[in-house]
Amino acid sequence: MCHYALRLASPMISSPVSICIRGSRSIDALNPLRALSGRLSPTRVSISAMANLEAVHNAGTWYSVPDLSLRDHRFTVPLDYSASSGANIAVFAREVVAVGKEDQQLSYLLYLQGGPGFESPRPTEASGWLKRACEEYRVILLDQRGTGLSTPLTVSSLSQFTTAAEMVEYLQHFRADNIVKDAEFIRKHLVPDFGTWTVLGQSYGGFCAVTYLSFAPEGLKSVLLTGGLPPVGKGCTADVVYKACFEQVVHQNEKYYKRFPQDAKVVCDLVNYLAKAEGGGVPLPSGGILTPKGLQTIGLAGLGSGGGFERLHYMFERVWDPELVPGTGKRISYYFLKAFESWIEFDTNPLYALLHESIYCQGAPSKWSAQKIRSEHENIFDPIGAAKECRPVYFTGEMIFPWIFDEIHALKSLKEAAHLLAEKKDWRPLYDIDRLNNNKVPVAAAVYYEDMYVNFKLAMETAAEIAGIRLWVTNEYMHSGLRDSGHQVFDQLMGMLQGKKPCF
Structure with a gap:
């Protein structure tokens, strides 16, 4: 009891x-x-x-x-x-x-x-x-x-x-x-x-x-x-954890856009811009690339901590550079790109990206569990589809996806090891x-x-x-x-x- x-x-x-x-x-x-x-x-x-x-x-x-x-x-x-x-x-x-x-x-x-x-x-x-x-x-x-x-x-x-x-x-x-x-x-x-x-x-x-x-x-x-x-519990696999976590992430997104409804259009515009960019995204200051699905990972830092909603909102306030010279067109600000990288600390703390899913593993592999569960909710978490339909683009939470090791420059050399870790079966209790x-x-x-x-x-x-x-x-x-x-x-x-x- x-x-x-x-x-x-x-x-x-x-x-x-x-x-x-x-x-x-x-x-x-x-x-x-x-x-x-x-x-x-x-x-x-x-x-x-x-x-x-x-x-x-x-x-x-x-x-x-x-x-x-x-x-x-x-x-x-x-x-x-x-x-x-x-x-x-x-x-x-x-x-x-x-x-x-x-x-x-x-x-x-x-x-x-x-x-x-x-x-x-x-x-x-x-x-x-x-x-x-x-x-x-x-x-x-x-x-x-x-x-x-x-x-x-x-x-x-x-x-x-x-x-x-x-x-x-x-x-x-x-x-x-x-x-x-x-x-x-x-x-x-x-x-x-x-x-x-x-x-x-x-x-x-x-x-x-x-x-x-x-x-x-x-x-x-x-x-x-x-x-x-x-x-x-023995039956509490990484899949079980991420299924439960995705439900709470949806709830946090709903709360965020209720708090800052004006950000729905800002994020949709940003996703459309990234989707149309050459290569499907724009370069990040450290050499990586910011894509629509990469943008969603900002929810890891912004949706779940005290003051996170406010920080996220103020970051989106400065997403665009002012057009100082007529005809130069809309551009994402360096301020925003740098702020994004500062929140996503994979480059300075790579152990988080490499071992995060393994913390739920006992005698079984994770097999990129977060990616698998996300694919089951693609109708909710598809950023490009949501932006085209002018629906709020939902951010993701504490989840590591395999494509992160392609889009975050510092993690590229760790990609093969990350895949081996995702397939590792003999994790100890x-x-x-x-x-x-x-x-x-x-x-x-x-x-x-x-x-x-x-x-x-x-x-x-x-x-x-x-x-x-x-x-x-x-x-x-x-x-x-x-x-x-x-x-x-x-x-x-x-x-x-x-x-x-x-x-x-």
């Missing part, structure tokens, strides 16, 4: 409603953050590939930004933890505390960023959820393997592989299972006496946290999830349903009712599999709630775990 923290605001509800959801299986409702009794049992994560543990951790000196003290940690870990020998990679983590608390005994909190393929935030001051967390925690900001300063896999570094097969062999080690093994390795070097820590997982970071609950729960004191409940059903770790999760990236229905199905979870269901925030109102979101989840937020 689950209890829900529901917070909904809609035209039919005059004010937000809040209901707490508490799982009944295993959490001590009065004090769920109590220390776990007894000494931790050894982790199930294999560390056979690590010989000289003292030589694999380097800690820097403290430095500061306003109201925060920071220290850098660099670790050497195996690329493949299951191998008795082989290549190593670097993993970077930044330790953050409030100024003056550098030597205090504080509980540890590991932050896992969204993605896949994006590094942890770079703090410039104490603000948002980080400021709130540093009131009681020593925060560890992890650059997940392949990102930031953790042996970053960039377009240029990936060019060192001579064949696509070699690249795929390497990339298969950069999913949530190995991110969790890295986290366990780091915990044993940072947390005194191999103590437990709390994990805060945003979006894909939450997916990783549920993998953590599945395979190394002994390292966890508690878990906080924000928009990060992954689909875990990412979740243990039995472990989740018998979970003993206190878990609190923010579930966003209109989340475009993590489907609400699938998230609730997963919640039912995690014993003791407490849920806060809300449409007060979008998927970016932790970024937009981090202090409030973090405080709500901590209050639920500590019994300070009422359940009714």
Whole structure:
């Protein structure tokens, strides 16, 4: 049985409603953050590939930004933890505390960023959820393997592989299972006496946290999830995920054009212009091409986050250059083309494009699932047909399509590897349903009712599999709630775990 923290605001509800959801299986409702009794049992994560543990951790000196003290940690870990020998990679983590608390005994909190393929935030001051967390925690900001300063896999570094097969062999080690093994390795070097820590997982970071609950729960004191409940069922394939996500994407498009109806004509005019251009599109500043279907991918950044609708609208305000010289004709502005590329970060974070569909794969290939499901909705998502009929052109959401590797210049060299990854069948399991059903770790999760990236229905199905979870269901925030109102979101989840937020 689950209890829900529901917070909904809609035209039919005059004010937000809040209901707490508490799982009944295993959490001590009065004090769920109590220390776990007894000494931790050894982790199930294999560390056979690590010989000289003292030589694999380097800690820097403290430095500061306003109201925060920071220290850098660099670790050497195996690329493949299951191998008795082989290549190593670097993993970077930044330790953050409030100024003056550098030597205090504080509980540890590991932050896992969204993605896949994006590094942890770079703090410039104490603000948002980080400021709130540093009131009681020593925060560890992890650059997940392949990102930031953790042996970053960039377009240029990936060019060192001579064949696509070699690249795929390497990339298969950069999913949530190995991110969790890295986290366990780091915990044993940072947390005194191999103590437990709390994990805060945003979006894909939450997916990783549920993998953590599945395979190394002994390292966890508690878990906080924000928009990060992954689909875990055996029958929950990539196809199931994208079918559900396309429904929410349609809803977000309808909301966008209701908010900015004047943009329907602007986008139709733009699509018609792109369709008539030589080659079916116009050159992008970085060397790629902007086509009608490529334009639709802007929905990935614009439709699902707080302020995204407004940013998208203001970008379309400046889509055309003024005609300074009569007779030169209509042209797309450099401003718009540059803004488009700035929103679509595939060139600087290629891991996202390469591995996104694989985060839903367990023992089966994705086979370009998003493209397949999109083709089933072509009557809705055909941009040229919609523009010719003067219908609103719908944008797509968090989906990677094979033709992206033709249209985004920086990704062209990764095209063959992307196709091999889409056909890869032997992906390892990412979740243990039995472990989740018998979970003993206190878990609190923010579930966003209109989340475009993590489907609400699938998230609730997963919640039912995690014993003791407490849920806060809300449409007060979008998927970016932790970024937009981090202090409030973090405080709500901590209050639920500590019994300070009422359940009714």
